[in-house]
Amino acid sequence: MGLPTLEFSDSLLDSPEFRERLQCHEIELERTNRFIKDLIKDGNMLISALRSLSLAVQRFSQSLREFQFECIGDAETDDEVNIGERKQLEMIQNADDVLISPLERFRKEQIAAVKEEKKQFDKETEKYYSVLEKHLSLSSKKKESQLLEADSQMSKDRQVFYDASLQYVFKIQEVQERKKFEFVEPLLAFLQGLFTFYHEGYELASEFEPYKQQLQFNLQNARNNFESTRAEVERLMKRIRSAEEDFKAPSCFTMEGYLYIQEKRPLGSVWTRYYCTYEKSSKMFTMGNTETRPASRQNGLVIGSPEMFRLRSCVRRKTESIDKRFCFDIEVVERHGVITLQALSEANRRLWMEAMDGKEPSVLFFSSCFTAFLNEAGFNFVKKCIELVETRGITTLGLYRTGGVNSKVQRLMTSVFGKMKDFFYFSEATTTITSGLKNYFRCLAEPLLTYRLHKEFIKAAKYDDHKYRVRAIHALVHKIPEKNRVMLDLLTYHLFKYVHNVTCYVLIVLSSGFSEHPFFINAENMSILPTALSPFFGDRLQTSDS
Template structure:
């Protein structure tokens, strides 16, 4: 498991776990910074001391071999894994060079040292400065809140209102800074891979020109170098797409933070100050707690947490709520207070203080107090507004008209589908295409009024405007799973199976589109739109999560991979799902069956992906035949659970002499 994503919505809660995740990201960047610093030092040793070149190479190789990039989320793409493995490949290459005893003159200042120093100074250094500001603003914000909450409620209203405004402005500034810092942290985690590996690649390229046998070594390394360059470019392209999505989500949350609160197991959660009474003459103290409440069970949990103590969690306290009562200002010298009484602690009540009047009202509403004026903390996820585009006959007409025009006029245009059209013209064209009265009048193949980039943008806009993505919300997670792991063959089999679970209209439109994209990729030498580039463009278009979060955006690269698989394996994926012969398990050698090569006469697919063969009315037996289910993830075979002898006899009797079972029907477990 890599680093956990930092959700922008968590900036507003600023929970202890959010702080722990931030510290994990900071620790990883510090580790990277120290490693790059050491690597720069090693590189300078290579330049300054040719007599100790062999020792410096061994140290350099050792550093590369032991370092491993951390990643955000729960999986890496194949390109990222190749980039990670590239450091070990570079290490092995250096070990081979060490056998060469010839004196070599290395000039690595321009190719390695300066780019790393620039990355460390401009990128990692910028994050350090952001961390200082973030820590300083954290201290200032909570110190100001502490001071504000200690204001006596007996002060003049004008004075209190002015103080409220000042605190709110400061809190808003803190939230803004927190959002920027979280965005910067995640951006540098994603950027560091290609920003670091690219100078390394240049460094190795430079070495070839100085070694006596550099030409031969370069020939041996050339194939891997080209693959790595593709990996880096793919990762960079995906990073650019991810970064724009992250920034868009950050801006949405900045404008309406309450509308983007994440679903939580708790009805309400947040910081409250809890009064801790002490024996005379010590009075009482107010301790900040992170509080969580589950309304269904009336379970209240509070954990002491103080940022100034190093962010360490204290021992939690749990009780069951009996009632909640609002405290009047004249009964206590603090604002925003309310009392809660525990059902399992008779006669004992706790006084709590919220950060503001609005938050107090929200807590009162959730806890069943008297002022139930505001909606609960956990708002329902606001669904995306339904567009006017529909998956109907008109939609298929739009798709086919646009595809014919593109393939007729612009199949060789550079940057096809990547270059966007003018927004107003795209919207006007799409409106005309979606209007029954004007659709047939629009001639995209011959008219010069509509540029190819306008047509491609209109096509993408139509697909994005569908009420549900073409590959559906329901199957979104299922499509992502095989893109994260497994062999290339198992990925294709899994995607094959899932495509045939799509509704018929979705599957039909996807088939038309992917066939077209395959044609586009076949002209990549002219239009420069490789399969990877098309994946970057159409990944977010054909697949999108139902809830917008940073974690979902981090899966954007796997959406791209799914689209790449569809394009590269279009002919395989569009073939209907059949069954293919496979050997029986050893346990059933007493009942040997040969399953030859034609479709099964009868078969059903249940919701779990299990194929059940059943006897038909013609057999007259009414007994179910054995189930066929997926075997071990590494096996493409099937397991036939032959139970009684009768079932085996029925199976042998029913199967056509030439029937055939295909593993493409099944998902890996």
């Protein structure tokens, strides 16, 4: 069973489920740390044993030389023994350099960096929730200037906490991905040296060669996937970081997050923090009490038994009617009277009010970026790009891996799709044309294989049987709209010609597919899981094509 996905949007929500998933990753990294320590210990024992073996061979060789038994070919035998001793000493020294040192470096640099990020995250978590409770306890009767100053300071503290949370999740994702190749590469190098040393194991080393070659391709693919996924994840992190305060993360609930609920007591009332969810279609409102542990373990939460209610109405609480800010009242079927809730901010209250059909207006934010469409202009642009690429550099290695100058690519896109249609800029370099082609597919309003069929394509790509996988993907391709299929035929036929015109066939299949498949398929909701599944779909698609 794999690790649960860590989403940047969940880190802003800071739900108990997010903390549980975060703990799973922390446990896995600690297990990796212990495993590397044991491997280094066993590796040192192996190197020590090899040194003992080398000394024993030298003593045996010395005994043979002192025996002085005349025979034909003894000089050659002595030479071979000396060569063997030198090779063995080189292998022992090489084992320490290629196996022990890289593993120790990975453990000290990468895993230690995650632990430092965790300390910073725990520190900011403790500080944030402490400041938040003080902020929410401010009286609404204070001067407006004091409240505005408090809001401004709270916003800064919240941003510091969000940054620490995002950075911690990002570092965990990075180390989990680095582990896939920085942990395997030293083992591969050590095994290569070990097999090279044993002369009588030459046939075994020959049998190892195909596996080593495949592993090298897999390592290259893993490294390429890491670079691509890391770039996508970093862009996603920046998007989440720059999102407005009323950003709502993708979720199975209409709204979810922390709310403070007023609880009546014999001597007044207290405000208790609950993690609440609301489903608009069923009007089900759920709240679970969360008991915060001591300050030294602030990131640990104990979740009480959740209570479920059916919402009847939701009304914003007037400021002058209560001594707290950001409040609203709800009525539920199962209880008499109203339940007073306090949101974390004005924007957060707007989102809850919107979800519960309250009186607050809905505010949505859209990004104003360029959107491409499968229209006549788009088809003409793609055909022109393909024609120029096939005329100029169809045999160029790494054609779609080398990016063009960003300003020139933007100028090309503006000249073609702007108000002043102009094909003059097609005289640009081939890398500008290929980058423009990739940029067009990246900016499509919907990927070629459509959002609707995304899950079905991923499911089909997971089938282990090659023939069944090919038939399943083939059937799904015929379900996409006609324009999408025509464009897909144009692009795949171009890539087919490109692959078969390059000398390094095996390597270019991996490279070309890796460069293009994110534009074929993507999920509608941008998150880490679709980003991680996208390279997997490309790999299975390449296997199907081959």
